Amino acid sequence: MSLFDLTDVARGAADYYLGRENIQDVQQLGREQQAALTGLAGQVGEAAQFKPYTVTGTLADVSATPEGGLTVGLSPEQQALQTQLMGQAAGLFGQVGQDPAAQQAAIFEQIRATQRPEEERQRLALEERMLSQGRLGLSSAAYGGSSPELLAQETARQEAMSRASLGARQQALAEQQQSLLGAQGLLGAGYMPQEQAIGLFGAAATPAGFADVGRRTGAQYQAELGLGGVEARTQAEDMANQLRLQQQRSLLDSLLGREATLQEQLVSGVLKDPSIAEGADGLLGGPIGDSIGGFFSGLFD
């Protein structure tokens, strides 16, 4: 083996060494950056963390929870009002949920209660008239075992009852619809204190947002600055690594020479001057290098 070969080996070993050193430096730099960024993230997160606040009014106290929730504490009056409205709404909803037949029966009774006195008066008048006419005990097969007057009266009564029943049905359904609307209205009204309280909280959102914006902006700045610092260090470390690598490579080149650069090879080709593409011999690239190379090559022969 020639010395030239030994030089190559040395160069390779040196390159390996330098490369490993650089890798270790880069790894170390990465770990440091990760640690720095982790710390920065923690700082930014802490800076950006939501700060709960409470809005206090005469209607209610509304507090934001750290988790982002809301705690609405209505005033006793508002709470009572809400309870009342909710109770009323519940009552109306209860009516809505009732069997229409039951409501119909109740309304039917109310209608009939208004009709019965007049019916009773008419019945008594007819009874007196029939009594005076001696017809009270009359029973005719043609009139279902009754008299024409009584049959007519009973027919009218039955018609009135039918109309009352039908009207009661319609009224029951209408009242159910009305109850539904009323219940909905009461329900909305029952929610109104809370809505107003939440509105109060919303009204306080703007000033609260100022603090939040400042906090978030600070955190952002902190993050940006932190990131800038990390990047600057990264660049500096990268530059330092480059410089060190360059330094070490120069040192190596000085010791072991160097091959022509691509530029030199291209210029050599253009100028047709091979010497330009020969590179440079290092300290050990000349006779010393050859001797050393020969020595090492003799070792391996």
Place this chain on the structure above:
Amino acid sequence: MAQQLQNITVAAPGFFGLNTQDSPIGGNPSYASIADNCVIDKLGRIGAREGWEEVSTNGSSVLGTSRGIEGIFEFIANDGTKTVFSVGNNKIFTGTTTLTEVTLPVGYSITANNWKIVSFNNNCVFFQRGHHPLASVAGSTTLVEIEDGGHNAPFGNEALAAYGRLWAADLTGNKHTVYWTAPLIYDDWHGAGSGSLDLSLVWPSGFDEVVSLAAHNGFLIIYGKKSIVVYSGASSPDTMTLADTVEGVGCIARDSVQHTGKDILFLSDTGVRSFARVIQEKSLPMRDISKNVRTDLMSLVALETNPIKSVYSSDNAFYVLSLPDSNTAYCFDMRTPLEDGSQRVTTWSSLYPLSFAVLEDGTIYIGKDSGIVKYSGYLDGTEKYEMRYFSNPLDFGNTSNLKFLKKFNLTIIGGQSTPTTLNWGYDYTENYTKQAFIFGTGTLAEYGIAEYNTTGEYTSSILINTPKVNTSGSGEVVTIGLEAEINDAQFSIQKIDIHALLGRLI
């Protein structure tokens, strides 16, 4: 010095009939105190009633020991066929000369003979309390129970055919409801058109019981025992209305109700009364027919346990009310009412009528224990009967003078071979002085039975007897009477002339 005889004439004595109610003193001498077996004849005289002649010949065999024929009805079918139904001995018969039992529904049992028999739309229907009503369709001798698809006719004791319907009332346990059929259908008591009327709330006295029904003057008259209700518009019962009520007067005998054409007569607990027919006013004025015999009549009515029957004969113009338990019938002359509104009345005894019927030809059938007889002739069967006439005590217009009766001059229409007794008594005594005589025989002239100047003797068409009887005694008031055994001859008292001498003042 001898006083002049005073002639007192009692013309048509008893023309006013009986009067046992008013005080006899100063009363009208035309009233009688006794007028038994008498009628007011067509000339307004007191005369003997007619007797009876047997019609049925097998009465004893079919009637057994029963009371006799207790109901008679002549049914005339639409084709003119006449069927006489009679009831007695818990049987229903047809026929007159021979009483033949009708065919009853299988298993049907009759326990009484107080049937109300009515003709309705070519059917003869029979109603009696507690009995399923029967019908003879078109006069059939096979009777059927009146029912319609399982609906029985009411077991009423009273029935009426009027205004195109059959009406019934007086049921056992329900004496306050009147039922009626569908129009013209005798057995439809439950279909369309039928109906009922509960009178519980109608009686003016609060409570009463239906006894009889009548149709009169366009009204439906419902007789209770103590009250009467009158309905108008009964031709349409569904809309009929009460037109009038009478409180305190009712009808106590179902079969006492009779129509005279212008009046409807009935027996109340205050005597015989009538509703007059007034077309224009549409009212029903009521008269007391029997006011002159009210007490006597009602005392006998109170004794009655068997049904009281009656008959009205337009030919004879009388209304006879039979009181079978007292063997008395009151005969009301319906020709002309007296000034007081009552009718002339006489009594019948010894006739024993259990029922009556007037046939279409005017013949009066009488139900007796022996069967069916008819009101005819002047013998009760083959027996003579006694006619009695007694005046009220007469004072001849001088209440304070003694009267010495000297002579009676009687004018009797008819009376051939009639043993007669003249009675007179003074001062309210009933121990009369009697003078018997007998009228001679005579044969009324008839065309074509003999020749002039032969041995036969004939009187004129009207036999007139004018017996003269000398009398004796004296008294303040005088009662005179005539008792005649009617012997197959008409007997009417035309006039009684009394020759009396007025004495001193008492």
